[in-house]
Amino acid sequence: MASLSNQTTCPYCGVGCGVSATTNDQRVIAVSGDGEHPANRGRLCVKGSALHETTGPEGRLLTPRVDGQEHDWSVTLDTLATRLEAIIRQHGPGSVAMYLSGQLLTEDYYVANKLMKGFIGSAHVDTNSRLCMSSTVVGYKRAFGGDLQPCSYEDIDHAELMVLVGSNAAWNHPILYQRMVAAKAANPAVKVVLIDPRRTATADLADLHLALKPGSDALIFNAILAALAERGALDKAYVESHTEGFEAALESANTTAGNLADVARKADVPLADLEQLVEWFCTTERTLTFFSQGVNQSSSGTDKVNSIINCHLATGRLGRPGMGPFSLTGQPNAMGGREVGGLANQLAAHMDFSQAEFIDRVGRFWQAPNMAQQEGYKAIPLFEAIERGEIKAVWIMATNPLVSLPDANRVRRALEKCELVIISECMAHTDTLELADIVLPASGWSEKNGTVTNSERRISRQRGLVPPPGEAKHDWWIICELAKRLGFGQAFDYASPADIFREHARLSGFENNRSRGFDISALAELSDAGYDALKPIQWPVHKQAPEGTPRLFADGHFFTPSGKARLLPITPQAPSQQPDSEYPLLVNSGRIRDQWHTMTRTGRAARLLQHHAEPFIEIHPLDAKRFKVTHLQLAELHNELGRYLGRIRISDQQRQGEVFIPMHWTRQFTQEGCSGTLFAPMVDPLSGQPESKQGRADLRPLNMRWEARLLVRDALALDGLPGRGHWWTRVPLSNCVSYRLADAEPVENWQYWCETLVGTPSLWLEDLSNGRFRAAGIRDSRLEWILLVEPNHELPDLGWLDAQFARQIDLDTRRQLLEAKAPGDQVSGAVICSCFQVREPDIIAAIQAGADSAQALGEQLKCGTNCGSCLPELKGLVDTHADRVKSE
Template structure:
């Protein structure tokens, strides 16, 4: 049994692609003696030209065998691959024989490479004959895809990243570009500095870090996007700002779209009132949009994740078509992708409503065409005739018992899907759950009947497609650890055990890629209504050509062998008549309605230094410093109303579940609205899965769930005690569920050489004997102790043979010192360096004599804390540049620059307030 396994050269500089967001940055990885020691941005890659965000910069820190799945598991037992493959195939076949093909389902991920995706789609739809194969890309991109297909005739992003730099106006809608796509934000920053006439508009209910570049901010009411852009279309028509010639030559449906936009009261005042924005500011945006030809509207999950997400996307596209702002440099409706290979997955047919190569079930002749292409001399595919269940529907079908076998690859629906508690119940009831995963300790692995260890970034070898249709190589540089294998190999081997070896006899990912490329060009001509997705010019690549493949944007065909930077430049679209379609849209409110029981609107999203469910990013300790605990952002007035204080613990409840999080009072929030991050899992915190708070309601066209418009309540989580327990890695493994059971709230924060547990519990501090608790919990004797019983404060440490093993502080969380000193002592212990006498004396203080707590980390690249930044400002560093010169903050990836500017503004306001108070005191005196 063989597979393609890349063996590393002892020393090399390899070029690959980042595995995080859809920007698709090129990465140069330095290997020394077969170990990756550093990564940096690839200055030759056209997506980033050498820039790299802090997550990408920390990639080398996320590697290693610790915590990896190293062997297949069947019913909880470690087995060899032969047993695992045989069991997987035989159990799938048994369910097919008893319940039929449609009882089998797969759930994929934008973290898979295109080659993995292609083989999975071919097996499930082509040879298992089930339509029920969907992907977590449904959760972020489906509404944008549905709108593109309905308007342009294809799932085709018309723009590229250079358009952001060539635009006269860039509009960010529901996109916190500064945190979620930071390299693009830095490109936009540079472009704006070079062109003082460029304007940036941010449209978002929250004041995000992206507002740092904004010339105009519209803090709209959540869910009012379609009303705003319908208003823009009507305003353009009323003011004579339409491109009538473009509409006449290249579009259909304008009159109907305009009539819908004018339904009801369409005055600027009425639209402003419905969107809850200032009339003058709204009209300024309308004027800017209508007056410029080179406009890019960049939109993301704030638009897509809605029960009317497709409609919202259509209203944006309608305005671009009506103004002829498409197919030009610096112009177009640009949906920015969330995951590194969401687009690659759609290219091969990874969504339940697709077949393959951008052919759908309703595409003329597609079923028969794909059947002929996938046929072998002795095997004929058994393709389903109709689309399968989309993501949320899929798990509802599992709950009903309709689907009996589920294979999940590279994603964790227990965290990412809405109504997450119900999803967990559904998976628990499923007779056969197969999980392909890199990491051992995830919420999902414990529910799986069969676990198949997969390779990860730096090991995987294949391609990804970014948000601008650019295909890049993700190169395997290191061998997978233990018995981990590549996903395409695992799928192909299961197919072989099912009897389909002739169709899945791949020896290298290059063979899969070229087959995919051939399918994209198969009968793709004017006779068969040409499909826009076409990479057939790459179909003849040999393995050396594939290994050397440079980044290229599709279409890559005979007509455009070097790729295509921008689509629709000739005004011809991928529809039957070659014309784009404007769609009439009637705005709809969010499905999840507020009530007296659940009066607050809930928003969710990513945070700057984390990615998805943190299985990778939590392995880099410095990425945990910016936001180390799950939190909720609350407006100051709401905090007062609900009796919340900053840094207090709170409980958020919804009809579907609850979260326990730490409060952050923030002026960024609108009143009546709160924000939570999506990243924390049951492995990292006691109750912090944001998916548990959202109902499983979806857009009727795209199937994308409404994960931005929850209805919730909030209340203080009254705790009598809080504690920080820091342990080395060996003790952390022993703690297990004991810490969970002892606390109502807990969060596990990985450090460089240990773990910090944030704990809180019910009123028993007076009764608790902490010495007894520590003795029972930790097999290391209690060492020095400092205790103030009357104030419920305690500090203690465990020292064994001169090495620090654990450290505890019980008391108000605001008193927690920086963790760097303790973490450094744990690192020294890991390298057999015992505590010095001075360090023993200072161990309870957790700092060297005279040193100060640096405060919360602002700059993750250089680990610069807020306290140091404030001190530098008060010493006269009054600009981002001056702070960078003194502290290095903001000089690497730039992601912290908006926060640095915010601190500068706060300190300026603070200084002005002090000056004013002094002046008043003098006047009174």
């Protein structure tokens, strides 16, 4: 079969990059950036570039299951309908809940909300977007009268000041970050400010970095608002004509942040740096303020969002090129989910439960017999209701709450108690899936067909390129088939996602009359062919804007009752979780460069696990001394909720008294590496968004007696690992599975240890006086496993060893296995450029040979020439090692 190239959209971050995929024999075999998509202009980050490595039937959920037994779809859906009807009959509609995901397509989201809120009659429908952008939703609604992100990516090309707040865009939105880099290169006069407690890779672009005390963002922006007024930098005409609430907002700003020296002290930033930020903000009209999870994931996230918006409204800096408060969305369809009412306090088409008129309108449009009348439980209260037995059935779709929610151990206890746990999932192994009563195999990326909406309100098609494997079905189909069995067939008689999209578009314009900002009614009459060919377009898309709308509010009209935007009085609040004598460290969590959420997809691509292959704890050098931990030593963070095990990484880019941990690792990949176990379920009272950036913990070293690398042909169950104080991580490679092992207990007989876990060694090398043991199992000239016990952390590189699992093992190779390296030189060390697999030693060697810039390294080694995510690290290595060469 000939290869076919198809256009679709990346399923990772909210940038919403276009992807050209090549298929062959019903598999995706290659991907590249879609040069015609305006979000990425042909570029892809390393995660997007590896998409084809994460597809295929291996590791997929292929068959429906009920109570652990496989069944066909008819039996499974009949059983599901019967059990749900019994629970609803006995306990009422409010005993049933859904927990959805920004990974769903808009069409999936739409029918899920329609079924629950309109036909079953339960508003207990929330989404993991609650953990991501819900504070922004409330902030935008309070200011603009709707969940309306005003900016466009093209504003980056016009901005003169870019302020990034709580955003490590270089790693989390890398293609958008590279657009910022290009804009600054084209106009060196552009200023970039990073406001973030950590000096992240994004700081490489910044002219100024304010490493503020966590939680003090609103204090900084109150100070800016006060300074704008003091220095005569307000747009008084705009404020008078288009806003309300300015006087109260300014009074609060003056009261809480009128003295810059006091603000600098409270925020723990140098006064000169704060003064420079204020000066640039006051004197630069084209100011674009990006904010992300560092702002949103807070117990006062909504107020932080509004403190940023206040500064833009006070200067009239929105609705025009190069300016505005720009929320960088975390997930590919977090915004699409918000459009159709994916949050528990929302209804479809940007309506909600705040007005009886909205509830009536949506109910009439749907002809819904059981329209929910009040908002449901947000994510944290939802799982609390499950734990206390109020919610008897929960349907979890395309998400992994046992890992992503705070107080993860409590979430586990809640689901263990739940009468009926239904899970729609595409992967065969997730932490949450282990607790399912009914399992529904769902289609995944490259199989799904529908739409997503990115951070700039751009609707793009995610196309089905290959058929789902096994018995996997599309989520919209599963929901509609259940609805038919519950007696609602006429309302869910959709033939395709195009049918659902057209209904969604009609509802957006239904009795709208420009009273709601979200309106895509011009797309309501798309034919099937028109839907299939739909090009990326920014809403609103209606009669007055049939080609879409790059930016909002150019006319000064907002969607509040008065038609004016609101400034809000903001009183900055400290984080709810505060360190104390028992738990003295503040814990921050977040993404790393090459991984996505809970690694169910990215964990399948071997090259994406070579930049950071295991959970870690990043800590300041002085704190490392204080807690008696050393670089690369294993250690434990713990508090009253749980514990987290990781390898120490000492960095002066981290503030003293604070640590950073990645959010990705699960029980599928490590033991006790779930960041969610350390965070209390403290939430913003307005948005319900958890405070996942400010936890607290104590730290202690894990004094392991040995560490080892174990490579095996097939994955192991490590519950029976010999020893009592053991630790492990798993890394899938191309031909085998690699485990990193350690234990606080000594091993007296390594050969017996091997026999217990993997089998009798075929060859071994013992040097116990130096803490070294090596052994391998070979069967029929095929390598089955190899164990490398080393006295230090620097274990041999895996590339050559992995390749041996695909080859016949001859006598020469047996000797090389015991040496754990290929004949001749072998480069080991961290992979810095995942796109081209360029390792740190090669980069350092090139620098020492004269490559004195990231550009020179790219010309020589290709590193940094694809997605650009590694450029900050390349520049750091140049700075470090070029200086050493000069000093020598």
